[in-house]
Amino acid sequence: MKNRQSLLVMLLLTLRLGANLFAQQQPDSDSFRIKEKLDAFMTELYERGQFTGAVLVSRRGKVVYEKTFGMADRKQKIPFTPDTQEYIGSVSKQMTAMGIMILKDRGKLTYGQSVRNYFPELAE
Structure with a gap:
């Protein structure tokens, strides 16, 4: 169930952030507003028990x-950090697909x- 919720959150973030890429480019001054909205969204998910993990969003x-x-480990009470390794399985496929579509x-x-064409060193 937790994996489903994590996958849903990743998919929602991918779609939400991908939609912004198709929208008109905003000046860098809007980065603060984007950060505030994203933080409110992620904090709400965390507080509802629907997300634990690390989030990194870059722009330009x-x-x-x-x-x-x-x-990261509830039994040993180890918190997530930006360096925590997580097994994400196939979650990155959706992000790769969105990047290709963009x-x-x-x-x-x-x-x-x-x-x-982009990686000529790959075998045929």
């Missing part, structure tokens, strides 16, 4: 939000292109 190569929530929308690649 700069970290705009980084925060940890809850315990790049296609921006005309940077097509779905039919070979990955070897």
